[in-house]
Amino acid sequence: MAMLAVINPHNVSAQQLAQLHRYAGIGFLANLTNALILTLFLWSITDHIRLLLWLATVVAASGARLAYAHAHRRNVRGGLAGGNQSLMMLSLTAINGLVWGSTALFLHPALTEPYQLFLIFMLSITSAGALPLYIAAPATYLLYLSCVLVPMILVLLLGSDSVGYLMALMLVIFSGTLAITAWTMHHGLMESLHKYFGYQSLASVDGLTQLANRRTFDETYRDEWNRAARASLPLSVILIDIDNFKKYNDHYGHQEGDTCLREVANALGRCMRRSGDLVARYGGEEFVVVLYQMTGDEAARYAEQMREAVAGLGLVHERNEAGHVTISLGGATCIPHSRDNPDDLVRAADDALYRAKEAGRDQVCWKSILTT
Ligand SMILES: Nc1nc2c(ncn2[C@@H]2O[C@H](COP(=O)(O)OP(=O)(O)OP(=O)(O)O)[C@@H](O)[C@H]2O)c(=O)[nH]1
Known part of the structure; x- marks a missing residue:
């Protein structure tokens, strides 16, 4: 069909989705590395079965996310707006985030203070480390961020001690900073994509009739x-x-x-x-x-x-x-x-x-x- 000098939103959206899938492998490795570090650090003071079960859940959840990205790498034409694809992506992201977030409930209470701090540190690293992978979809990143950090923030607030309140406040500020950074980086990415596809379509379209040139x-x-x-x-x-x-x-x-x-x-x-x-x-x-x-x-x-x-x-x-x-x-x-x-x-x-x-x-x- 005739090409028009408008930016095809499917091109942009397909690129966003491709970007999201492209870094799934790195995301998988980073997730696994962080989970292994946490497991090793807590190995001597925590129930091994509980830790191993958690580690297996991390592998399964991030493996599912990787497999999904791999299967849909070549099928990004519908873009991020592609209904079922987006829903599946959101579900897998939420599950991956909650696997980390759950540590606030089943690990944190049994730990002594330095280990609790280490756990909070690992949750922060994991949520910050995922930021570059989700630049194409900041709302999805916000979901991930919430699933990882909100349980810990709630546990700290319910703990009724002043250090806990302070830590919760710090985590809220930290999350806010990450969310703003995600949206700023997303804005930059979208600008580049629009410029790229804008130039592409201008070069291929006749200015007077808007038909292909x-x-x-x-x-x-x-x-x-x-x-x-x-x-x-x-x-x-x-x-x-x-x-x-x-x-x-x-x-x-x-x-x-x-x-x-x-x-x-x-x-x-x-x-x-x-x-x-x-x-x-x-x-x-x-x-x-x-x-x-x-x-x-x-x-x-x-x-x-x-x-x-x-x-x-x-x-x-x-x-x-x-x-x-x-x-x-x-x-x-x-x-x-x-x-x-x-x-x-x-x-x-x-x-x-x-x-x-x-x-x-x-x-x-x-x-x-x-x-x-
Ligand atoms: N308004 C306008 N006129 C154009 C454009 N491009 C070409 N033309 C005109 O199109 C006309 C073509 O004329 P001719 O090639 O003689 O053909 P014709 O008058 O259509 O005669 P036939 O083809 O024999 O029926 C010329 O007067 C061109 O100036 C344009 O972008 N805008």
Whole structure:
């Protein structure tokens, strides 16, 4: 379909999700290392079964998160807004956070003060260490942060001693700082992504009509040609030219001419119903359409629909025979072969367009090329 000069939100969102999955391996290792350090540190003073069970839960939870990220690495097109994916991600994040948060309930009360401080230290490190992994999704990070630290904050507040209150206050300030940092870094990431996709779309779109530009056509056409050649499937090119457009400009002025070009471009764009089809501004008042996997007859019918769609706009053009704006279309179809020259198909469409003009304009002419 025609490409528009707006940033495709799916591109940005897909990149966010890809970013989130990309660092899952590092997250897994960091989580495991922290859990091992805590286990070793508390080994001599805590019940071994309890510690080992907790360690196994850490491995299972972060392993599930890693496996999920791995399975969905290649499937990020729906982006972060991709319903079930997001829900699953949030659940796994919450479980991972709660595995750490639970230590406030089943480890902390049985520990003496220096070990309690060490546990709080480890929880802080774990929550801060996860920050770079969640830059793409700060809300998910906030969930993780809450699951890791809120249980400990509550336990400290309920403990009714002044040092505990102070520690709880410090943890709240610490969490707030992490949350602000996450949102600031997220803002930076989003700015870069928007800039990147903004530049990408500006470079591929025609400024006046918002259709794909000639460069995009050239690149896409080669790809489509190779794809059709590999699959031995038909490929069609249609060249479209507005009739007597010089007279339109001369009569109504260049600015009205620009408006007319935009109207025609929109009408052509609306005719593109399959996601792989491309309509582009070929140059001046000419447009080009590439249709994949359609027989010559089907593509010619498609071209006829485009002609009718533009005529149906009813844009007054007193200097044109029909009294309104019309287009002439020349199309060609072939089953490409890798040894053929892709330019031949465009040339054949151009010949057909010439015939359409010669035959009186406002019509479709077709040429089927048989390759050997
Ligand atoms: N307003 C406007 N006019 C353009 C633009 N690009 C090309 N044109 C005009 O399009 C006209 C093309 O004229 P010609 O190539 O003579 O063709 P035509 O008048 O359409 O005649 P036929 O093709 O034989 O029907 C020229 O007057 C160009 O100046 C543009 O971006 N805006």
